[in-house]
Amino acid sequence: MTMPLSVTDCVVRSDRGRVLLSVPSLELGPGVSLGIRGPSGAGKSTLLYALAGLSDRAEGSIRWGDTELLALSTARRTQFRAAWIGMIFQDFLLFDELGALANASLPAMFAPRSDRSALKTRAGAQLAHLGITALKRTVDSFSGGERQRVAVARALSNDAGILLADEPTASLNRDAADALIADLVAKVRNNGKTLIAVSHDAHLLDSMDQIISLTDGQIETPSGARPA
Amino acid sequence: MIALWDGLPAETQDIALVVLLILPALIVGRIVLRGYAPWPLIGALLWRFRWANGLFVLLIAVSVGMGIGLLAQERGLRQGTAAAADKFDLVVTAPGSEITMMLAAVFLQPSDVPLLDGATYAAIAGHENVALAAPLGFGDSFGASPIVGTTAEFAIHLSDGRIEGRMWQDYGEAVVGALTPLQIGDGFIPAHGVGDGAEHDAHGGEELHVVGRMGATGTPWDRAILLPIETVWDVHGLANGHAPEHGEQIGPPFDPAYFPGTPVIIVRANELWANYALRSEFITDRTMAFFPGTVLGNLYRVLGDIRQAISLMTLVTQSLVAASVLLGLFILSNLFQRQLALLRALGAPARFVFAILWSYGAVLLVVGAAFGTVLGMIAATVLSRVISARTDILVSAPIGWSEIHYLAGFISLMTLLSLLPALAAFRKSIVAGLRS
Structure with a gap:
């Protein structure tokens, strides 16, 4: 299950009022993967965080399906994220002291009691799919590629329809990055999920359905459609 | 509520x-x-x-x-x-500081205290409600142990009768507290005074013998050596509390005419209520009476x-x-x-x-x-x-x-x-x- 994205006149300003991001229009069909590229400081992550409902300073309209994200309270946006969005970060942001399964099923700690066991089961299944078998071993002993796989399993543990990834391959070596890209794209395609990935990695961008370029907070190529 | x-x-x-x-x-x-x-x-x-x-x-x-x-x-x-202070129901002394007298009588802290005379003692000991009236004589020591002269009844009262060996029966005999280094059968020579100022040969080197040992009481008395008070008076060259014809007697009754004086009398009433009456009665211009428990309470x-x-x-x-x-x-x-x-x-x-x-x-x-x-x-x-x-x-x-x-x-x-x-x-x- 996923949903279309529709961004209209979205502006994000800094604390001092400087415009960090200005997106007049961005449309994305359900289950489509979108790559966001651009130089550092162009506002790529700002856009990603705004799409996740994490930004306190976004104005305009960010609509996921029927949900107008910016009209929701912080608490409701958090709920929306918990239900619909999975996030992946450049440096994984795992808890080193926990095992792979505990990390991947982290959302179970704050999920309603009735959902916890399903969530853990799903996290375990995702880890298995991604080739992680050492479920108990603390993740500080894992390689970068393995750690990012755990992070992917975590993002998918709530069965999110939308995956938001911030430079998911930037901390990985080429082989690990390519393997992760293959797995990630396969997961998204096979399950009809939406993937939005900020990246400098040409291999990752090449695997996306669409690419946009951001410069100085503006979309340069409104919709660089690629052949499917 | x-x-x-x-x-x-x-x-x-x-x-x-x-x-x-x-x-x-x-x-x-x-x-x-x-x-x-x-x-x-x-x-x-x-x-x-x-x-x-x-x-x-x-x-x-x-x-x-x-x-x-x-x-x-x-x-x-x-x-x-x-x-x-449990064993010290009522303490009678010459008027002065209750705290000083309590420290001296109950906790054996040496201090110079005035004496009560034989008539006063006789009046207290002869009172119909008094079950026990024990004079205490301080001033000597052996090593770290203060020597206290008193009566056999008081030693038995203090130790609840738990005396290993036997009670003294003669002048030269002593009963020691549980923490004293002396054993039954040991002999010792008391020194005059307490602590560093004690004079070791002031009493002419008359040796006394330990015949009994009290059970532990958890009080400073565990460190003490108890003697018949007659012995204490005697080694100080005083009358021994008895008329010459009863010169060998140990323990009460004492003859007021031959009573050298005692700083403290420990009194035990035959009934609990009587303690209060006794206390009022013994508060006079020449005596002071107090409950150590009350002083401690204050x-x-x-x-x-x-x-x-x-x-x-x-x-x-x-x-x-x-x-x-x-x-x-x-x-x-x-x-x-x-x-x-x-x-x-x-x-x-x-x-x-x-x-x-x-x-x-x-x-x-x-x-x-x-x-x-x-x-x-x-x-x-x-x-x-x-x-x-x-x-x-x-x-x-x-x-x-x-x-x-x-x-x-x-x-x-x-x-x-x-x-x-x-x-x-x-x-x-x-x-x-x-x-x-």
Whole structure:
């Protein structure tokens, strides 16, 4: 299950009022993967965080399906994220002291009691799919590629329809990055999920359905459609 | 309500008070953690900062231990001194300071005190309600042991009849306290005076023999050597309390004409109520009568205020330590700002992050308080031993209800206070946290 994205006149300003991001229009069909590229400081992550409902300073309209994200309270946006969005970060942001399964099923700690066991089961299944078998071993002993796989399993543990990834391959070596890209794209395609990935990695961008370029907070190529 | 409370058994009251005091902490914990299962994560964070956490726990433990140890010790000392005065129902002396006389009679602290004469003693000893009237004669010593002349009845009363060997039957015989270095059969020569100023050959080198040993009483009397008071008078070249025709008699009755005087008479009434009557009767222009228990009670009352001041100070100190620990936690929480922001990004409500921060602090507080209790028990035990060794007053300071109440109150107060640093969870921007 996923949903279309529709961004209209979205502006994000800094604390001092400087415009960090200005997106007049961005449309994305359900289950489509979108790559966001651009130089550092162009506002790529700002856009990603705004799409996740994490930004306190976004104005305009960010609509996921029927949900107008910016009209929701912080608490409701958090709920929306918990239900619909999975996030992946450049440096994984795992808890080193926990095992792979505990990390991947982290959302179970704050999920309603009735959902916890399903969530853990799903996290375990995702880890298995991604080739992680050492479920108990603390993740500080894992390689970068393995750690990012755990992070992917975590993002998918709530069965999110939308995956938001911030430079998911930037901390990985080429082989690990390519393997992760293959797995990630396969997961998204096979399950009809939406993937939005900020990246400098040409291999990752090449695997996306669409690419946009951001410069100085503006979309340069409104919709660089690629052949499917 | 108050009547209901007063009607409860003491133990029920104590337990109820513990529950009442700890209840705020439990309620807060229940509310904060409701619907969440954050313990693996809290464990992970605790482990990540284990050295800092260990230090925090140690700080809390030392401050809690000091507070508990002090409270337990103070009570132990009070009970110990009260127990030491137990055998001394009523003390009659020449008018003066009750405290000085009590210290001399009950705790065997040497002091120059005026004497009561034979007529006074005879009047007291002959009173119809007096079961025991024992004169005490101080002034000599052997090593660290004060020598006290008295009657056999008093020695039996003091030791509850637990005398190994036998009671003295003659002038040259002595019964020793449980902690004296002398054994039954040993001989010794008393020195005149006590401590460094004692004159060792003042009494002409007449050797006395130990014939009995009292059971331990937990009082300074365990260190004492008891002699017939006639012997004490005799070695000082005084009349021995008996007319020459009864020169060999040991113990009462004494002949007022040959009674050299005694600084203290320990009186025991034949009925409990009679003690009060006797006390009123023996308060005259030449005698003073007091209950050591009452004098101690007055002392405790004065000390009680000091105790409250000390308790308050330790509580304040403890709270300051705990507050600085919480401040430390607040600073520490900046170190895992990214992880907390991550949780929010994954869809964790702000209350979940709040719960993590609060639980983190609460765990440190509770663990610190638990270690502190153990430290306090050890400190109280060691202090008790030191005090017992120095004063010969048996002091034992087990942890009592007041310490448990204190602990429960402390935990509740601090877990409530640790809600404050946890509020930081709501303050920080998630995006700023993720980018930090």
